[in-house]
Amino acid sequence: MIRFRGRRVLLDIEGTTSDIAFVRDVLFPYAHREVGAFLTANSGQPAVLQALEQMARDAGAAGFSSWCPRTLDPSSQRAWVCAEVRRLIKSDSKTTGLKTLQGLIWAAGYRDGTLRAHVYPEVPNALVRWRQAGLSLAIYSSGSIAAQKLFFGHTIAGDLTHHLSGYFDTTSGPKRSADSYHRIVEASALKAADILFLSDIPEELDAARLAGLETGLVVRPGNAPVGQPAHPVVTTLDDVEVSCFVAA
Numbered sequence: 001m002i003r004f005r006g007r008r009v010l011l012d013i014e015g016t017t018s019d020i021a022f023v024r025d026v027l028f029p030y031a032h033r034e035v036g037a038f039l040t041a042n043s044g045q046p047a048v049l050q051a052l053e054q055m056a057r058d059a060g061a062a063g064f065s066s067w068c069p070r071t072l073d074p075s076s077q078r079a080w081v082c083a084e085v086r087r088l089i090k091s092d093s094k095t096t097g098l099k100t101l102q103g104l105i106w107a108a109g110y111r112d113g114t115l116r117a118h119v120y121p122e123v124p125n126a127l128v129r130w131r132q133a134g135l136s137l138a139i140y141s142s143g144s145i146a147a148q149k150l151f152f153g154h155t156i157a158g159d160l161t162h163h164l165s166g167y168f169d170t171t172s173g174p175k176r177s178a179d180s181y182h183r184i185v186e187a188s189a190l191k192a193a194d195i196l197f198l199s200d201i202p203e204e205l206d207a208a209r210l211a212g213l214e215t216g217l218v219v220r221p222g223n224a225p226v227g228q229p230a231h232p233v234v235t236t237l238d239d240v241e242v243s244c245f246v247a248a
Helices: 020-042 046-058 074-090 096-111 123-132 145-153 178-188 202-210
Strands: 002-004 008-011 136-140 166-168 195-199 214-218 240-242
Touching (some): 008 166, 046 074, 123 136, 136 178, 145 166, 195 202, 202 214
Parallel strands (some): 002 240, 008 136, 008 195, 136 166, 195 214
């Protein structure tokens, strides 16, 4: 049990609000399978071009034109990019460009009803309970902010985005870096100790604690095993008890 007396709960997604298996066994395979058709249909869209430019920069290139072999015709270029995207997905890359492109691919699946995001059964009621207590709720995930909004807008429990007032992704920095949490604290306009970060990854929690945040390790079936926990442990969001906060 965690008794939190602060003002904001910051949530990881995989293994915290949602089963890791959904991301691993549904979202990643969907992007892997659909990337070719998606790029064929949308390669000229500004958002897609921006994602590809970011992928090139993530790879250390100056831009797409210097990243993708210039000698290839457009069809062969798409095939080359598809192969690179699939390689990065297989390696579970956390790079911003890949995450942005994945989010664009998933958006199509959410829109046509192919994808519905998994959340654990207690999650919707926990979000309601925390909001009624006066807390603000935010997400910090390696997935892009656009993908996070799609995820919580199309869950098996319905649209949960109205409970969330903040979203953070790799543009704030790596999740295992204390500097990233300093940036989140600054953006939240709160004291670090007024934010509780919940995640299933001890190294992320270590970084958040270094930045002064309160932390909680979420242990669920299917999550990676943890040795001796260095953070308070919860097995459900119902294990987080909050105080009612009333603004002055």
